Amino acid sequence: MIDSLYLAWQYLRFNKARTLILVSCITIIAALPMALEILLNESEQQLALRADSSPLLVGAKGSALDLVMNSIYFGNEVPEAITMAAVEQVSDTGLAAPIPLYVRFKARGFPIVGTTLDYFDFRGLQLQQGEMFVMLGQCVIGAEVAMKLNLKAGDYIVSSPETLFDIAGIYPLKMKIAGVLAPNHSADDLGVFVDIRTAWVIQGLGHGHKDVTKTTDSSVILKKDKGNVTANAKLMQYTEITAENIDSFHLHGDPTGFPVTAVLAIPDDDKAGTILQGRYLGKEILHQIVRPKEVIDTLMANIFKIRNVLDAVIMLVGTATLLALILVFSLSLRLREREIDIIFKLGCSRATIAKLLGAEICIITAISLAICGVLVSLIFHYDQMLVRNLFI
Amino acid sequence: MINIQSLTFSYPSGEFQLDIEKLSVASGEKVAFIGPSGSGKTTLLNLVAGILPLQNGSIKVDNDEISALSDTARRNFRITNIGFIFQDFGLLDYLDVRDNILHPYRITSALKLDSGVQGRADMLAEQMGIADKLLRHPSDLSHGERQRVAICRALLTGPKLILADEATGNLDPKNKLHILELLFESVKSHGATLLAVTHDQELLPNFDRVVNFNDFLQGEAI
Numbered sequence: 001m002i003d004s005l006y007l008a009w010q011y012l013r014f015n016k017a018r019t020l021i022l023v024s025c026i027t028i029i030a031a032l033p034m035a036l037e038i039l040l041n042e043s044e045q046q047l048a049l050r051a052d053s054s055p056l057l058v059g060a061k062g063s064a065l066d067l068v069m070n071s072i073y074f075g076n077e078v079p080e081a082i083t084m085a086a087v088e089q090v091s092d093t094g095l096a097a098p099i100p101l102y103v104r105f106k107a108r109g110f111p112i113v114g115t116t117l118d119y120f121d122f123r124g125l126q127l128q129q130g131e132m133f134v135m136l137g138q139c140v141i142g143a144e145v146a147m148k149l150n151l152k153a154g155d156y157i158v159s160s161p162e163t164l165f166d167i168a169g170i171y172p173l174k175m176k177i178a179g180v181l182a183p184n185h186s187a188d189d190l191g192v193f194v195d196i197r198t199a200w201v202i203q204g205l206g207h208g209h210k211d212v213t214k215t216t217d218s219s220v221i222l223k224k225d226k227g228n229v230t231a232n233a234k235l236m237q238y239t240e241i242t243a244e245n246i247d248s249f250h251l252h253g254d255p256t257g258f259p260v261t262a263v264l265a266i267p268d269d270d271k272a273g274t275i276l277q278g279r280y281l282g283k284e285i286l287h288q289i290v291r292p293k294e295v296i297d298t299l300m301a302n303i304f305k306i307r308n309v310l311d312a313v314i315m316l317v318g319t320a321t322l323l324a325l326i327l328v329f330s331l332s333l334r335l336r337e338r339e340i341d342i343i344f345k346l347g348c349s350r351a352t353i354a355k356l357l358g359a360e361i362c363i364i365t366a367i368s369l370a371i372c373g374v375l376v377s378l379i380f381h382y383d384q385m386l387v388r389n390l391f392i
Numbered sequence: 393m394i395n396i397q398s399l400t401f402s403y404p405s406g407e408f409q410l411d412i413e414k415l416s417v418a419s420g421e422k423v424a425f426i427g428p429s430g431s432g433k434t435t436l437l438n439l440v441a442g443i444l445p446l447q448n449g450s451i452k453v454d455n456d457e458i459s460a461l462s463d464t465a466r467r468n469f470r471i472t473n474i475g476f477i478f479q480d481f482g483l484l485d486y487l488d489v490r491d492n493i494l495h496p497y498r499i500t501s502a503l504k505l506d507s508g509v510q511g512r513a514d515m516l517a518e519q520m521g522i523a524d525k526l527l528r529h530p531s532d533l534s535h536g537e538r539q540r541v542a543i544c545r546a547l548l549t550g551p552k553l554i555l556a557d558e559a560t561g562n563l564d565p566k567n568k569l570h571i572l573e574l575l576f577e578s579v580k581s582h583g584a585t586l587l588a589v590t591h592d593q594e595l596l597p598n599f600d601r602v603v604n605f606n607d608f609l610q611g612e613a614i
Contacts, residue, residue, distance in 0.1 A: 014486030347471025
């Protein structure tokens, strides 16, 4: 058998391209279903875990899935904004504690989550280094953001403009990193958390600039009318909030009308939660309230159906690949007719020839399974990260 | 060494019938088989080697009746007692020269590959002037060098009988003679018998005997 393996190995080494193609085919077809199974299980687990720990969400009427995905997984689909009045409404019921969430902007590809310090207590998030944001313009970043961008407390991160070529648009805000969260193995690891007012500053609802009433530069003044000074576009806005300029930062308008994407409502108990849900049943109510768990369960049911289709597709592709491999081996038998004739004439039995070909199949399968094993182990090891980057 | 009696053989297609009443080859003899294509020269080599089943008559090699041997015994007999040299060299491209020479030892349990055999392979390669090419693949060698590798392979098992089917057919005139000399020397030093099919009239004087297959087609005995 050792001689058969030796000869088969020499043959496979000599015909590298053929071997590589066969190994790739078998590896892919073996690894694909396993990898998908691992990733789907992990995504199911991650989605369910996060949804379970988020009792109720209030948001604009529309897609409940978008609302849930954006609010608890910080997904890219931004639901229609509601106002801070919704936060007060929840608070006024006395049934639940509201936590506002404004998840719309990004900083170097990571979602900026505008919220309050209550969010950290609710999620049980701990700091790994630094401190919580204490003033406007500061942020706390998730563990994975820190690792991927190689950032630490004291560094800076800049918000990304929403439209790159809109020169009259919102200025990027340079934010100081006050702290880095300890790994939580959830979407929080990927968030850049700021005070909700900082999110509004990023949106342009608030800004800071020189006091135009005290400026001596007349070129920045558009109009002076009864002590009311209007500046023109020449007036430079601050792109970073510092201890020196923080007093110049102000919000324009009524704060109750400022936007949030969702309100995380934490009811006092199940009964309070049910009563609160009832308050949002009326047709005249502009908001919807959802239980993330129910939304995710529906999503899971759909994923389960898709998984069945996927399994069938993989099975079909696998069968096709297997047939193609059988074809390749039988064609290679034809191509090797001369070689087989020679070794038969030398005195080799047909069983030995079969053994030689069997050894080739064994080696190719063994290499493929080894690579497949490594791939599956890697996917298993990094499944949490992969799921967060690929699916959520 | 070889005794053939009352041999008749024909293919199912019926293209020709080989008819040998009697043919004897002495041990150590170098015999050339000549005759037109399709006259049965290669067929006789295959019958002697036990590759083709005997239909009628008898072939004895060293008193072993080939047709009386079982399949396994015939294969073992072939690999241990007979060395084959083919016109197209019959080397395997994916093996280097060394592994090609050692190949018979890797395809049967009747032969044991040990350090002694490997040493003998190196020695044969040295004798054939290809010792510096042991790690090359056949595609890197000239035709002459490939045939030397094939001769080394045929001789490695120490066979009693060498069957050469147009062994010099693919070589240029200079190489032909040289390879034939090497083959004769090796056959002589190993004490083997040589049956060689050839179309080359120039080489015939080098053989001990020439057998013309036209005679068999006419049914004459030698």
